[in-house]
Structures are given as C-alpha cells and as structure tokens.
Amino acid sequence: xxxxxxxxxxxxxxxxxxxxxxxxxxxxxxxxxxxxxxxxxxxxxxxxxxxxxxxxxxxxxxxxxxxxxxxxxxxxxxxxxxxxxxx
Numbered sequence: 270x271x272x273x274x275x276x277x278x279x280x281x282x283x284x285x286x287x288x289x290x291x292x293x294x295x296x297x298x299x300x301x302x303x304x305x306x307x308x309x310x311x312x313x314x315x316x317x318x319x320x321x322x323x324x325x326x327x328x329x330x331x332x333x334x335x336x337x338x339x340x341x342x343x344x345x346x347x348x349x350x351x352x353x354x355x356x
Contacts, residue, residue, distance in 0.1 A: 282323045290317075290326045292344045304343035305330060315339075 281287035296303050297312035304310070310330040318325050326339035 286323065286340075289344070290324075290339055293326065293328060293339055293342060296344060302345050303328075303330075304345055305333075305337065305341065309345065 293303065293312065293315060295301070297315055300311065302309040302311055310333070313329045313331045315329075316327045316336075318327065327336045328339050328342050329336060
C-alpha cells in the first residue's frame with residue numbers, strides 16, 4: 270500500500286511552462302483567441318505529454334492541421350475591464 274504523495278511532488282518542474290499551459294487551457298475553455306504567427310486563432314484541442322524531464326503540451330488550432338508546440342503560441346492579453354467584470 271502506498272502513502273500520500275509528498276508535497277514536493279505537487280510542485281511543477283517548470284513554473285513558467287506550467288502557467289503558460291494553464292492559460293492555454295483557460296483560452297480553450299473560454300473560447301478566447303490566441304496568437305500564432307501573428308494571427309488570432311482558436312484552440313481546437315490540447316494534448317499533454319511527458320517530454321524529456323518535464324511535461325509538454327501540443328496545441329491544435331482550428332483550421333490548421335499541423336500540431337504546434339505550446340511554446341509557439343502566445344496568449345492574447347485580456348483587457349483589465351474583462352478581468353474585473355466577474356467581481
């Protein structure tokens with residue numbers, strides 16, 4: 270029988286990549302456009318995989334058949350008024 274997972278294992282190995290991937294997931298969930306090659310695109314699907322020493326994410330955009338590494342996608346900035354509209 271195994272015990273609880275130690276807290277140190279609950280921390281992402283790469284905090285920046287983790288934060289970026291969470292923002293991509295939120296963009297997909299909220300149907301917000303992202304930037305790819307200077308154009309606004311919508312996420313069709315996301316796939317998470319083990320890549321070397323960390324977790325990688327592949328993004329498929331609507332209308333584009335090629336898989337894209339999550340690092341190649343930019344998150345469209347949100348206007349401050351949108352962030353405060355839920356308060």
